[in-house]
Amino acid sequence: MEVKAVSMCRLVKGGDLNHHGTLFAGRGAEWFVEAGFIAAASLTAPEKTVCVKIHGMVFTRPVKKGSLIRCESKVVLAGRTSLVAYVKIMIHPTDEFVVDGFLTFINVDSHGKPAPHGLSIEAVSPEDVELQAKAKAL
Numbered sequence: 001m002e003v004k005a006v007s008m009c010r011l012v013k014g015g016d017l018n019h020h021g022t023l024f025a026g027r028g029a030e031w032f033v034e035a036g037f038i039a040a041a042s043l044t045a046p047e048k049t050v051c052v053k054i055h056g057m058v059f060t061r062p063v064k065k066g067s068l069i070r071c072e073s074k075v076v077l078a079g080r081t082s083l084v085a086y087v088k089i090m091i092h093p094t095d096e097f098v099v100d101g102f103l104t105f106i107n108v109d110s111h112g113k114p115a116p117h118g119l120s121i122e123a124v125s126p127e128d129v130e131l132q133a134k135a136k137a138l
Contacts, residue, residue, distance in 0.1 A: 001043075001119060001120065001121060001122060002121075002122050002124055003074050003075065003076055003121060003122070003123055003124070003125075003128045003131075004074060005039075005072050005073065005074040006035070006038050006039045006042060006072070006073050006074065007070060007071065007072050007073075008034075008035055008038065008070070008071050009068055009069065009070050009071070009092055010031055010068070010069050010071070011066075011067075011068055012063055012064065012065055012066065012067045012068075012069060013065065014065060016065075017065055020062070021064070021065065022062035022063055022064055022065075023062065023063035023064075023067075023069075025059060028059065028063070028089070028098075028099065029054070029057065031069070031071055031089070032054070032057060032071070032087050032089065032099065032101070032103075033051055033054065033103060034071075035071035035072070035073040035085075035087045035089075036051070036073050036085035036086075036087045036103035036105070037049060037051060037085075037103075037105065038073060039073035039074050039075050039085045039087075040075055040083045040085050040103075040105040041105075043075055043083065043117070043119055044083070044107050044117050044119075048107050048108055048109075048115070048117075049083075049105050049106075049107065049108075050105060050106050050108050050112075051103055051104070051105050052082075052104050052105065052106050053103065053104040054101065054102075054103050055101055055102040055103065055104070055138050056101045056102065057099055057100075057101040058099060058101070059098060059099045060097055060098060060099065061096065061097075061098055063091065063098055067091055067092075068091070068092040068093070069089055069090065069091060069092060069098060070089070070090050070091075070092040070095075071087060071088070071089050072087070072088045072089075072090070073085050073086065073087045073088075074086055074128075075121055076102075076121060076123065076128060076131040076132045076135050077121055077132050077135035077136060078117070078119045078120055078121045080116050080117075081106055081107050081108075081114040081115060081116055081117060082104055082105065082106055082107070083104070083105045083106075083107065083117070083119070084102055084103070084104050084105075084135040084138065085102065085103045085105065086100070086101075086102055086131050086134075086135065087100060087101060087102075087103065088100040102134070102135055102138060104138070
């Protein structure tokens with residue numbers, strides 16, 4: 001299956017801020033994981049998808065209250081039971097880069113044990129080929 005991106009937007013509100021008046025990293029991490037989960041669960045099922053690891057999430061700039069952020073996510077690698085999603089967060093509509101990274105999800109059975117998902121991911125674009133190589137190196 002070819003890599004397909006999923007997008008979601010969030011409004012940064014007062015309750016999302018840290019003591020510096022910018023986006024709290026914990027809230028950003030929550031949205032980061034949610035975006036990756038949506039991409040992974042759209043290929044399997046929400047009840048079968050569990051996040052097991054966040055790889056390399058480094059914020060590059062503060063995000064102010066009232067900002068709209070756009071989270072783009074896509075599954076770039078499939079193992080036997082795992083799916084690795086790439087997530088990139090940007091300020092909308094300027095596309096100023098905020099953070100990116102990878103997340104590993106596991107497909108589980110009704111008992112919570114890893115179960116094969118039967119998926120394979122075909123990277124076609126140069127960007128997706130590069131992301132898949134990075135995901136394999138994690």
